[in-house]
Amino acid sequence: MKKSSSILVNKKDITAIALGGFDGMHIAHQELFNHLGDKGAVVSIESEYANLTPKTYRQEYCKYPIYYYILENIKHLSGEEFISLLKEEFPNLEKIVVGFDFCFGKNRKNCISELKNLFHGEVTVVDEIKLDGIPVHSRIIRDYIKDGDIKQANRLLGKEYKIFGNQIKGQGLGSKSFVPTINLNIEDFILPTEGVYLTKTIINEEELPSVTFLGHRVTTDGSFAVETHIIDKNIKNRFSLVQIKFIDKIRDNKKFNSFEELKKQIELDLKMAKDLLK
Structure with missing residues (x-):
């Protein structure tokens, strides 16, 4: 498959977004996407650490449009300013889906409780996903890859x-x-x-x-x-x-x-x- 380009969708039509880094597009990330419904999108916060599926390679593993926000450009925003930005970008936003450890705002001061207070809509929090007792996180997958344990990395990724x-x-x-x-x-x-x-x-x-x-x-x-x-x-x-x-x-x-x-x-x-x- 060729490197996929972004899917073009009018942001006014989007009512649900998944928020996160999404490096790897692994099985835990896919669980977030399962909660988006028909009018969903993915907001990927881009940092310099993304090296499992860097840049726009993520689109291959997701049926929803992906919008990339550079962390360096938004990390100064307070929690309230960040949510205001999302509402401005997606004016008909009704639902936000995040992982259990999601934090946001300047110095990552805001987490799940603040998100529920600041966003006047539905907030879905996906619990930690484990496979045979192993937590599915990008950093853990990176360690398996660096150790050459490809089979275990692939199991957590849900793909090769x-x-x-x-x-x-x-x-x-x-x-x-x-x-x-x-x-x-x-x-x-x-x-x-x-x-x-x-x-x-x-x-x-x-x-x-x-x-x-x-x-x-x-x-x-x-x-x-x-x-x-x-x-x-x-x-x-x-x-x-x-x-x-x-x-x-x-x-x-x-x-x-x-x-x-x-x-x-x-x-x-x-x-x-x-x-x-x-």
Whole structure:
């Protein structure tokens, strides 16, 4: 799927909004959206910490229009001023949906009780969502991703963790000495710990099974790389935008004593990936 653009809706037609950061668009966020009804929208407060689904990538995971408010531009507002802004932006607003830990206003001084006092309409508060006793929060998902525990991160996300990148020129060793790879430049997205992963690579909206390496090329030039190999398919064309979905971790990054050792390990990686796909 291509990166989605915002859905155009007249703000006067919106009667309910969900408020929050919504980085990750995970299963707890989806529960908030379930309370919006037919004339809902999402108000995403943008901070510099959003790196699970940064910028406008969130729209892919939501059927409602998403409006982005830069935290830096509104953090000086008092609680009352913030609610007044929302009423001005959405003149027919009747309902606000938030998570149990939502706070707002200058220095986050206002929380649920103040929201109910300041907003003269319905306030729906969604309790903390847990999966097998694990609280579903973006910060916890980030920790799982950074640790390389992709399967657990995906469970909390309710989908496969996905990054977007632009294709760049690689070393040129892959197609000559090892396996052909698509090398990517990744910006904005948090990356899993260094290693080899079972993935799906999406090119021109086609989802292809793949193995992705990310980390420092400690056996060759030592530089950091994100490179993906399409299983049983040689992709020769260049692409401006490539998407990678992470499914599972195959192994950690490691240094090999020779190209021959590395080549044998790559063959083992591919075999394991195919076994996991089965």
